[in-house]
Amino acid sequence: MSRTETIEEFYKTKLNWVPDNIRREIGHFNVFKLDDFVGCHSKPIPYSRKDYFKISLIIGRNKVHYADKVVEIQKQALLFANPQIPYNWEQIDEQQSGFFCVFTPAFFHHFGNLNNYEMFRPHGNPVFELTDEQAAKIKAVFERMFEEINSTYTHKYDALRNLVFEILHHTAKMQPAQQAEKQHTDASHRIAVLFLELLERQFPIEDTRQRVILRSASDFADQLSIHVNHLSRAVRKTTQKTTSDLISERLLQEAKILLKHTDWNVSEIAFALGFTEVTHFNNFFKKKLQLNPTQFRSVSIS
Secondary structure: OOOOEOHHHHHHHHHOOOOOOOOOOOOOEEEEEHHHHOOOOOOOOOOEOEOOEEEEEEEOOEEEEEOOEEEEEOOEEEEEEOOOOOEEEEEOOOOOEEEEEEEOHHHHOOOOOHHHOHHHOOOOOOEEEOOHHHHHHHHHHHHHHHHHHOOOOOOHHHHHHHHHHHHHHHHHOOOOHHHHHOOOOOHHHHHHHHHHHHHHOOOOOOOOOOOOOOOOHHHHHHHHOOOHHHHHHHHHHHHOOOHHHHHHHHHHHHHHHHHHHOOOOHHHHHHHOOOOOHHHHHHHHHHHHOOOHHHHHHHHHO
């Protein structure tokens, strides 16, 4: 399987050096021009999970592969990558430019939970196509990041966090108004968030010895010490989906990732995803996609 790339490996591969402060308690942040990493001599980005966050302004036609999806960027877009979801992107046009910043989870410790933002959620949208005006605003923020990181200002890393938040909030405002209206602040919303956090905590699957344990609404209700009907109502009210739908969607997403990007056999994948019998996994998969796992794997890699 494509393994998780560490922040140290990113520096070694791309720059042949590793900053001294890479694992300090405050976390790590850096910003780069994409132009220095693309072109005919650039190394392809492997499809993998990272142990760091990355925000990229990509200018040029590209294909972004993330989780089990492929998105084609026609002109320019923001790409938000988090440690949970594997991704890579391939350039279509030779002419590419842009910026990106990388930071470890520790960089935002005590400064907010980035996973609360739509673009970093497992079921969220990490790719945002931009108009020329939007791209110009984001470009200006990245240019301010360069000014800050090269300055001698004592609190420059606080300022850099603010600039990251500026990009996040600017992007969040691009969401359709009806999505914002769905954000509840009541008890149902809090329960749904706890459910989704518990669900996502079981992923990614990176070893055949891992096993998904929480697989039913009752399992999650027991963990949260609430009645299963209470959980189901809260999740349905907040997400407009059932708990079973969300669990199945996440299992299917991980199944597709494992089938496409590992050489594990179907039995190993079925076990890791918590299926007691491989036939149960085959039936589950075929019901969702009208293909069995072996057929999906052959189509995906052909």
